[in-house]
Amino acid sequence: MMFLYYMNVSDLNFEDLKNFVSEDRLEYSKKYFNQKDRILSISGEVLLRYILKKIKIYNPIIVNDDYGKPFLKNFPNIYFNISHCGDYVFCGVSNYPIGVDIEYIHEIDLNIAKTQFHPKEYEYVNNSNDKIESFFEIWVLKESYLKMKGIGLSLDLKSFYINIDEDKDNIKLLKFFNDDDYLDNLEGNNKSSNKTKSFFNETNNKIKIFNELQNIDKIESIDEIIFKSWNLLDSKKNVYKLGVCSLEKIDELNLIDFKEIYKYLE
Numbered sequence: 333m334m335f336l337y338y339m340n341v342s343d344l345n346f347e348d349l350k351n352f353v354s355e356d357r358l359e360y361s362k363k364y365f366n367q368k369d370r371i372l373s374i375s376g377e378v379l380l381r382y383i384l385k386k387i388k389i390y391n392p393i394i395v396n397d398d399y400g401k402p403f404l405k406n407f408p409n410i411y412f413n414i415s416h417c418g419d420y421v422f423c424g425v426s427n428y429p430i431g432v433d434i435e436y437i438h439e440i441d442l443n444i445a446k447t448q449f450h451p452k453e454y455e456y457v458n459n460s461n462d463k464i465e466s467f468f469e470i471w472v473l474k475e476s477y478l479k480m481k482g483i484g485l486s487l488d489l490k491s492f493y494i495n496i497d498e499d500k501d502n503i504k505l506l507k508f509f510n511d512d513d514y515l516d517n518l519e520g521n522n523k524s525s526n527k528t529k530s531f532f533n534e535t536n537n538k539i540k541i542f543n544e545l546q547n548i549d550k551i552e553s554i555d556e557i558i559f560k561s562w563n564l565l566d567s568k569k570n571v572y573k574l575g576v577c578s579l580e581k582i583d584e585l586n587l588i589d590f591k592e593i594y595k596y597l598e
Contacts, residue, residue, distance in 0.1 A: 334426045334583040335383045336576065338434070340566070341375045342419040344590055352597050353377040354394065372421055375590075376414035379423040382593045383412075387425070401482035413479050420564070420572060428579035431480030433472040434564075437465055437571045445470070450493035452506075465563075465573070470494055472575030473559050477505060480557075480577045494559065503559040558582055 346367065350358060353374045361373040377394070384392050384404075393405040404410050412425045415433045422434040445457045445467050453470045460466035473494045478487060492507040560582040564572040576582050 333387070334424065334430070334578065334580060335386065335586075336422075336424050336432070336583060337379055337383060337586045337588050338420055338422040338564070338574065339375065339379055339588050339590060339593070340419050341371050341416075341421055341590070344371055344375065346371055346374070348590065348594075349374050349378050352381060352593075356394070372416040375421045376416055376423060378590075378593060378597075379421055379588075380412055380414060380425070382588070382596055383423060383425045384410075385596065397482065399483055401479075413476075415475075415479075418570065418572065419566065419568075422574055424576060424578075426578055426580060429480050429482070430579075431476035431478065431577040432575065433475040433479065434572055434574045435468050435472055435475075437468050437573055440464060440467060442467060448489050449474075450490045452493045452495065456496060465571075468573040469496070469561055469575075472561055472573050473503065473577065476559070476575040476577035477557070480579075503561075505557045505559070 349371065354377065357374055357377045361370045364370045364373055381392065384390075387410070389404070389407055389410065392407065394402050395405045396402050402412075402414075404412070409427065410425065411427070411429050412423065413430050413432045414424075415422045417434045418436040420434055422432050424430045424432040442457065442463055445454045449457070449470060453474075457463050457466045457470060474489060474492075477492075477494075481487070492505060495504045495506050497503075556579060558578050558581065559576065561573060561575045562585055564574060566572070574585065
């Protein structure tokens with residue numbers, strides 16, 4: 333089971349949304365001084381609640397684990413992830429851990445790719461006909477993987493790389509295993525919460541990353557991890573890149589209007 337939805341929030345206001353989110357989310361949104369940022373902050377939960385209601389989850393209890401990743405306390409086997417950027421919010425819900433990311437494609441200093449990406453990824457960007465788009469393609473896929481794992485930037489961005497074939501139909505995660513500290517980070521042994529530990533226990537048969545890591549500098553392709561990315565062109569001619577990382581087949585991407593959500597949640 334997987335649901336992927338994105339929503340344009342450019343025409344929404346805070347009053348439209350506030351009745352559909354928790355008090356905790358409303359309180360959290362106060363940290364944003366910009367009204368648009370507050371709208372993005374709460375619209376993610378609105379979109380999440382819409383999806384959850386579709387699978388008959390009406391009273392989700394959303395809490396954060398030790399790494400700050402939100403999860404459903406009363407439905408621990410349902411996973412979700414939210415991202416927002418510009419005029420859009422993006423949400424994925426699945427039976428397995430999932431990560432999503434959305435970024436607005438814009439001019440950027442490509443030296444960032446050289447310093448932050450794995451050399452193989454930098455080579456991919458540098459050899460591309462559209463270097464800017466390729467940069468954001470790699471970025472959203474790496475970010476979605478980190479968000480799926482839920483350990484944030486405790487994992488070195490250069491310690492793994494996203495391998496994309498020429499047709500972009502086959503996207504794989506490859507990793508370098510170099511030292512014990514890195515392996516500890518991967519295994520979630522450093523200050524890992526019960527939620528983080530359960531991630532690896534519950535997906536033990538689907539993801540075999542941490543077995544037989546005796547060889548230094550071993551490179552491993554993780555076929556169980558699935559990636560996908562899309563381009564989104566909006567009415568303002570802005571282009572966004574969306575990325576998903578999951579442990580199950582990635583379903584279609586759906587655009588939804590708040591009017592439809594309003595009718596469903598009202």
